[in-house]
Amino acid sequence: MASITDPSHTTALNSPPVQVSDDARGYYTLGEPLVDPVAPTGPIQNRWTQRQFDNRLVNPANRRKLEVIMVGTGLAGGAAAATLGEAGYNVKSFCYQDSPRRAHSIAAQGGINAAKNYKEDGDSTFRLFYDTVKGGDYRSRESNVYRLAEVSANIIDQCVAQGVPFAREYGGLLDNRSFGGVQVSRTFYARGQTGQQLLIGAYQAMERQVAAGTVKQYTRHEMLEVVIVEGKARGIIARDMVTGEVETHLADVVVLATGGYGNVFFLSTNAMGSNVTAAWRAHRKGAYMANPCYTQIHPTCIPVTGDHQSKLTLMSESLRNDGRIWVPKNAADCEKHPSEIPEEDRDYYLERIYPSFGNLVPRDIASRQAKNMCDEGRGVGPAVKELAEDGTERWVRRGVYLDFADAIARMGRATVETKYGNLFDMYARITGEDPYSTPMRIYPAVHYVMGGLWVDYHLQSNIPGLFVTGEANFSDHGANRLGASALMQGLADGYFVLPNTIRDYLADGPFEKLDESHPDVVAAKADVEHRIATFLSINGTRSADSYHKELGRIMWEYCGMERSEAGLKKAIGMIQELKKDFWSNLKVLGTADSLNQSLEKAGRTADFIELGELMCIDALNRRESCGGHFRAESQTEDGEALRHDDEFAYVAAWEWGGEDGQPVLHKEDLIYTAIEMKQRSYK
Amino acid sequence: MRITLNIWRQPNAASAGAMHAYELDEISEDMSFLEMLDVLNENLNEQGEDPVAFDSDCREGICGTCSLMINGEAHGPEVTTTCQLHMRSFKDGDTITIEPWRAEAFPVLKDLIVDRSAFDRIIQAGGYISVNTGSAPDAHAAPVEKKKADRAFDVATCISCGACVAACPNGSASLFLGAKITHLGELPQGQPERYSRVVDMVAQHDHEGFGGCTNIGECTAACPKEIPLDVISQLNKDLRTALKQGR
Ligand SMILES: Cc1cc2nc3c(=O)[nH]c(=O)nc-3n(C[C@H](O)[C@H](O)[C@H](O)COP(=O)(O)OP(=O)(O)OC[C@H]3O[C@@H](n4cnc5c(N)ncnc54)[C@H](O)[C@@H]3O)c2cc1C
Ligand code: SF4
Ligand code: FES
Numbered sequence: 004m005a006s007i008t009d010p011s012h013t014t015a016l017n018s019p020p021v022q023v024s025d026d027a028r029g030y031y032t033l034g035e036p037l038v039d040p041v042a043p044t045g046p047i048q049n050r051w052t053q054r055q056f057d058n059r060l061v062n063p064a065n066r067r068k069l070e071v072i073m074v075g076t077g078l079a080g081g082a083a084a085a086t087l088g089e090a091g092y093n094v095k096s097f098c099y100q101d102s103p104r105r106a107h108s109i110a111a112q113g114g115i116n117a118a119k120n121y122k123e124d125g126d127s128t129f130r131l132f133y134d135t136v137k138g139g140d141y142r143s144r145e146s147n148v149y150r151l152a153e154v155s156a157n158i159i160d161q162c163v164a165q166g167v168p169f170a171r172e173y174g175g176l177l178d179n180r181s182f183g184g185v186q187v188s189r190t191f192y193a194r195g196q197t198g199q200q201l202l203i204g205a206y207q208a209m210e211r212q213v214a215a216g217t218v219k220q221y222t223r224h225e226m227l228e229v230v231i232v233e234g235k236a237r238g239i240i241a242r243d244m245v246t247g248e249v250e251t252h253l254a255d256v257v258v259l260a261t262g263g264y265g266n267v268f269f270l271s272t273n274a275m276g277s278n279v280t281a282a283w284r285a286h287r288k289g290a291y292m293a294n295p296c297y298t299q300i301h302p303t304c305i306p307v308t309g310d311h312q313s314k315l316t317l318m319s320e321s322l323r324n325d326g327r328i329w330v331p332k333n334a335a336d337c338e339k340h341p342s343e344i345p346e347e348d349r350d351y352y353l354e355r356i357y358p359s360f361g362n363l364v365p366r367d368i369a370s371r372q373a374k375n376m377c378d379e380g381r382g383v384g385p386a387v388k389e390l391a392e393d394g395t396e397r398w399v400r401r402g403v404y405l406d407f408a409d410a411i412a413r414m415g416r417a418t419v420e421t422k423y424g425n426l427f428d429m430y431a432r433i434t435g436e437d438p439y440s441t442p443m444r445i446y447p448a449v450h451y452v453m454g455g456l457w458v459d460y461h462l463q464s465n466i467p468g469l470f471v472t473g474e475a476n477f478s479d480h481g482a483n484r485l486g487a488s489a490l491m492q493g494l495a496d497g498y499f500v501l502p503n504t505i506r507d508y509l510a511d512g513p514f515e516k517l518d519e520s521h522p523d524v525v526a527a528k529a530d531v532e533h534r535i536a537t538f539l540s541i542n543g544t545r546s547a548d549s550y551h552k553e554l555g556r557i558m559w560e561y562c563g564m565e566r567s568e569a570g571l572k573k574a575i576g577m578i579q580e581l582k583k584d585f586w587s588n589l590k591v592l593g594t595a596d597s598l599n600q601s602l603e604k605a606g607r608t609a610d611f612i613e614l615g616e617l618m619c620i621d622a623l624n625r626r627e628s629c630g631g632h633f634r635a636e637s638q639t640e641d642g643e644a645l646r647h648d649d650e651f652a653y654v655a656a657w658e659w660g661g662e663d664g665q666p667v668l669h670k671e672d673l674i675y676t677a678i679e680m681k682q683r684s685y686k
Numbered sequence: 687m688r689i690t691l692n693i694w695r696q697p698n699a700a701s702a703g704a705m706h707a708y709e710l711d712e713i714s715e716d717m718s719f720l721e722m723l724d725v726l727n728e729n730l731n732e733q734g735e736d737p738v739a740f741d742s743d744c745r746e747g748i749c750g751t752c753s754l755m756i757n758g759e760a761h762g763p764e765v766t767t768t769c770q771l772h773m774r775s776f777k778d779g780d781t782i783t784i785e786p787w788r789a790e791a792f793p794v795l796k797d798l799i800v801d802r803s804a805f806d807r808i809i810q811a812g813g814y815i816s817v818n819t820g821s822a823p824d825a826h827a828a829p830v831e832k833k834k835a836d837r838a839f840d841v842a843t844c845i846s847c848g849a850c851v852a853a854c855p856n857g858s859a860s861l862f863l864g865a866k867i868t869h870l871g872e873l874p875q876g877q878p879e880r881y882s883r884v885v886d887m888v889a890q891h892d893h894e895g896f897g898g899c900t901n902i903g904e905c906t907a908a909c910p911k912e913i914p915l916d917v918i919s920q921l922n923k924d925l926r927t928a929l930k931q932g933r
Contacts, residue, residue: 086819101741102806104846105749121826157822164822166815166875168839175829193839199748200842207814214810222803245795274743308716313724314745429747432770435716498819546731548724592736597698598796600739601731 012047012677019672020652026568027624030575030665037291037656037669039459043146047677048128051150054460055503059510066091068513070254071505072239074226074281076103078198078490079473080260081205082497088212090502092509095252096209096218097241099225099276099603104206107262107274108493111198112319112426113182114190115490117155121177126187128152133678134185135488138365139453139481140629140646141680142294142654144673146460147478154499155491159191161498165204169193181363182320182486190487195319195425201490205497224250225603227531229257229285229469232523235514236469240531244603247596249531251519255512256468256505259285260497263452263474265298267611267618268563269555271449272304272317282456282475283610290464291457291656291669293477295614296622299484300564300631301450302369305433306402307387315448316433318426320486323362323369325410325419326443328353330403334380341383341404341442352376367483367631367644370447373403374564377446384444390560392570394577402444411439447564451489453480453630454621457656457671461504462496465656470505472496477654482630535595538605543588547604550585554578554608554615562619567635571623578616585612617657617666624668627651648680687713687773690781691726693738696794699801703794705783715774719762720745720752722773739797745769747910750845753852754798755785760849760908767847767910787852791859791895802848804894805862811890812883813866815875828874838872841865843911850905850913856897861905863891864917867924881928888925 043050061069069092073084076098084096098106118131131152136145159177163169169191170178181188193200212218223244230238230253238253264279265271286292303323305316329349331337336344352372354361362369376382377399384402391397411419416439420427427438434444455477462470462478473493480488517524561574585608593599628637628644629651637645658667689710696703710729713722720742727737743751747770756762762771776782784798792800830838842865850861867884870876876883892898899918906915 082819089818100743100749100751101802102846104806105743105751107744107749109749110744110746119825157820159825160822161817161819163825163828164815164817164875166838166870166873168835168842168869168873169825170839171830171832171835173832175831175835176826193842196748196843199845200839203842207809208817208819210806210809211814211816213806220806222806272746274749275745276743309714311714311717311721311725313718313721316746429770432764432766432772433718435772435774502819544732546728548728590731592731592734598739598799601737 013045015674015676016679017648017652017675019674020648020650022650024626024650026626027620030620030623031668032660032665034658034667034669037654037671039144039671041460043460047145047149050146051153058503058507061506061509063091065513067093069093069509070095072252072254072257073097073260074239074258075106075260075262075473075475076206076209077106077108077260077262077473078202078205078493079475079497080258081106081202081209082494083258083260083472083501084218085205085208085212086498086502087505088209088215088217091217094212094218095221095254097221097224097226097239099223099244101222103209103220103222104203106202107277108202108490109199110274111490112195112317113321114180114192114197114487115158115201115494116182116189116487117159117191117491118152118189119156119159121179122188124187126189130187131155131189135485136481136678137681138483138485140483141481141648141652141675142629142673143479143481145675145677149677150500151479151492151495154495157499158491158494162201162204165208167193167200167204169200180321180324185485198490201494205494226281227284227606228527229288230524230527231288231466232517232521235467237514237517238524240528242531245598247594247599249528249535251524251528253517253519253524255514256470256508258470258472258501258505259456259475260472261475263455264611264614265449265452267554267615268449268558269552270307270312270315270559272301272315273451275314278607278610279614280607280610282471283614285456285464285466285469287659288466289659290466290469291658292617293454293457293654293656294621295454295618295657296562296625296632297453297482298631299366299450299453300370300447302366302373302447303405303445304448305430306384306444306446308385309387316429317448317450318430318445320366322405322423322426325422326362326405326407327351327409328362328403328405330376330381330383337381337383337400350381365483366486367633370631371564371633373445373447376403377401390556392560394573401446403446404442405445406442407438408442449559449563451484453477453482453484457654461507462501463504463508468508470501472501482632534606535602538589538591538602539595541587541589541591543590545588545590547589547591547601547608550581550589551604551608551611554581554612557581558615558618562622564631565633565635566622568623568626571619574619575616578612578619582612582616585609620666621655621657624655625651646682652680687715687776687778689713689776689779692781692783693798694785695738695797698796699793713773715772717773718745718769719756719771719773720769739799741799742769748845750847753787753800753847753849755788755852757783760787760852761910765910765912767845787848789851789857789896791857792848792851802846804896805846805848805859807894808859808863808887808890809866812879812886813870815870816879830873834872838869841913841917842869844913845911847910849908849910851896853904853908854897855902855904856900858899858905859891859896860899860918860921861909861913863887864921865913868917868920871920871924880924881931884921884924885928
């Protein structure tokens with residue numbers, strides 16, 4: 004536990020960082036330091052309560068006159084649209100899918116954390132807070148995380164009241180389980196489909212408001228620009244993806260709940276449509292992008308098998324509770340069937356290296372060790388072609404075994420089936436192998452991102468009137484989101500935080516009525532139309548997908564699990580070349596005024612390319628290993644990740660430097676008053 | 687593998703559609719069905735022909751976006767979603783016919799993409815529990831019998847894909863509807879609105895142009911989430927009770 008020197012948690016326990024190394028010199032310029040202007044003070048356990056009281060109210064009669072644009076209908080956007088609709092605001096909700104219920108949150112499998120302490124195993128708000136800050140490698144804001152832990156219990160109550168069918172015990176009460184890296188049982192789940200059930204709850208609450216007339220739903224609409232007038236976000240430009248019409252939607256406030264950008268890697272566990280466009284367009288209009296290089300890699304995904312692959316499938320991390328991970332001790336055994344490899348020739352490497360956590364080490368460690376095993380030549384499964392450090396191509400086996408033989412012997416096949424049956428079926432369907440008789444093969448894959456648009460304690464970006472929630476913002480997770488905390492953040496933001504903070508902003512409204520003929524609005528729309536016309540007129544030879552794939556390969560090799568100064572510099576050069584080629588050699592068929600999926604992909608790929616470059620610059624600057632971000636230059640003697648709190652305990656918030664300029668780095672120091680920073684050890 | 691595809695092409699809702707044939711070579715059996723279509727589209731793009739529009743997103747069988755009639759069957763020959771169907775379910779040299787969902791209530795938007803917003807409107811008619819944010823009692827205040835909780839969960843897994851409608855000769859959405867009625871109806875939280883919910887949702891279902899259920903059972907056979915047919919009995923039972931007691 005943290006040693007608590009000041010029980011009121013108001014005195015800083017660390018000193019501000021002073022950066023000495025500067026690997027990224029020449030790639031960026033340094034801007035003014037950044038402070039969160041609305042950061043709360045006082046004892047940490049009172050901060051949120053006090054703030055809810057201090058935030059101004061909007062009286063019910065005025066709420067009807069206020070318009071909120073909500074982009075995104077995942078857990079963050081759906082929950083917020085429902086809640087703001089109930090409160091009586093006029094909400095316009097947008098998503099690119101054909102129904103809000105298909106937002107990517109639906110795919111989350113494992114579970115959602117909450118400090119309910121139903122198991123009486125010593126859990127508490129403070130412990131969830133502590134575990135989350137520590138799990139984020141002390142790169143998140145403690146006030147935000149404390150608030151997250153505080154409202155987590157309400158989320159479960161809310162969802163149960165909506166009819167979310169969480170797993171239950173025979174006594175009729177909720178069941179929960181423990182997740183990677185945590186020693187208490189605080190994860191609530193609905194079989195392997197927690198995200199689906201939570202999202203359906205939020206979706207149904209939102210549809211209820213659609214029926215009540217407070218929420219207007221725009222599906223198959225893609226937001227392509229933010230409208231900023233006199234420094235404030237006042238609307239969006241969106242394309243009706245069926246008719247192609249470019250529409251202007253104006254409002255008093257704009258909220259982006261547009262999810263994460265893990266698809267910058269092309270192969271990821273994200274949905275095919277997940278993209279960065281909304282956030283990136285806002286970034287280009289002045290919103291800061293914070294910690295873009297923080298990516299979480301999930302250790303239990305089905306490995307890549309070949310070139311044609313469009314996505315990687317995640318299998319719930321809960322599998323690590325009972326499965327044992329191993330590779331052959333001898334590289335020569337890798338081609339053998341696993342049943343031919345005797346016990347003494349197997350290396351249960353996680354149990355060997357981390358005896359106290361074993362197979363339940365945090366995600367980044369499990370992931371990196373799997374990579375190490377394969378890099379050593381002890382990977383299993385088919386060899387795949389990939390990009391090597393020096394830019395050439397090589398063949399490597401990318402897989403380690405996740406073995407349930409012991410679990411089946413111990414609990415019986417029937418128990419394993421009830422616990423994990425759906426995951427086993429999924430694995431069998433995708434690979435054509437039977438995981439009950441042959442160990443599964445797994446490998447890490449990009450899962451979600453902790454970077455995102457910079458927001459203050461109110462979830463407002465540095466552009467007034469532009470709020471950002473859920474995975475699209477950067478705020479609560481630092482460098483290493485633990486399992487089951489992203490869902491928690493999405494719903495905390497959507498149901499409880501944003502509705503309480505946005506009212507303080509809206510209390511100044513209604514803002515002056517804005518006309519579609521305002522020059523800034525007209526210009527934003529014209530920009531979008533021009534961009535679309537450009538994509539269609541380049542008339543080169545390569546599809547958007549082919550560029551996206553190439554970008555992904557660069558990102559995974561140089562800005563993936565392990566990064567180095569030389570590799571990142573190489574990647575930046577490669578991405579700049581790719582960008583030039585994209586804008587001169589892209590081929591998009593079809594027209595602007597119809598359903599055109601190639602056109603949609605072109606816009607998203609263009610934004611991913613620019614984001615990819617910024618991610619590499621951010622990674623280059625951060626010469627420390629933290630979370631899933633392992634910098635080769637920063638490791639302990641025995642090869643573990645080494646943080647540098649003295650230099651890097653800050654949020655890196657990047658400002659768009661213009662089309663030909665360099666990004667500007669603003670640093671927000673992370674000061675801890677409730678938790679003392681510690682080097683981590685999972686040995 | 688070498689395969690021939692017969693695909694429904696239709697530029698938009700207003701124009702007429704027709705089948706087109708395409709040849710594909712070097713298809714690996716590890717590809718998912720949609721990855722095979724990606725390969726086709728890359729080829730078409732190269733040849734200057736408009737790629738085939740089809741819906742997909744999660745590609746892991748959970749979002750319900752993908753939706754194809756494959757050789758006359760919703761989602762094809764296996765009990766799964768199209769994105770989880772793999773080419774190993776087909777043979778070298780096969781000819782595969784691909785069409786959009788067929789149902790009056792799901793108009794075609796382009797090629798293989800249909801409009802399923804009618805499902806959202808059915809949910810709007812009552813497919814929820816009316817609880818505002820922030821007023822919920824502690825989650826342990828109302829225990830739920832394990833059997834009921836499991837049943838609620840089993841049917842809550844409906845992904846809203848619409849395969850049941852596409853498979854039904856009547857174009858009925860009764861399986862989808864029954865799944866939601868049963869999910870909420872099994873839980874204590876769902877009781878207060880149980881009977882008004884069923885009346886309103888059925889009315890909306892009929893209003894959208896979905897057909898009536900004549901117990902053929904094609905829906906449950908095509909359902910990738912194996913929603914059982916008895917949710918429709920539950921639906922009818924609740925509807926009868928509702929009508930008898932005046933909601
Ligand atoms: C396979 C998988 C498993 C996971 N499992 C877990 C887990 O067990 N526990 C956990 O805590 N977390 C998990 N996560 C992470 C978690 O699911 C996400 O971080 C979270 O759901 C994100 O929610 P969101 O509301 O921020 O965004 P999303 O659910 O991604 O929603 C984004 C929304 O924005 C819309 N949108 C995006 N761009 C635009 C645009 N330009 N115009 C219009 N609309 C747009 C989309 O249509 C969508 O409605 C998992 C993630 C993955 C990939
Ligand atoms: S009941 Fe089955 S087939 Fe029908 S929409 Fe739901 S999941 Fe799809
Ligand atoms: S693409 Fe999501 S279910 Fe098939």
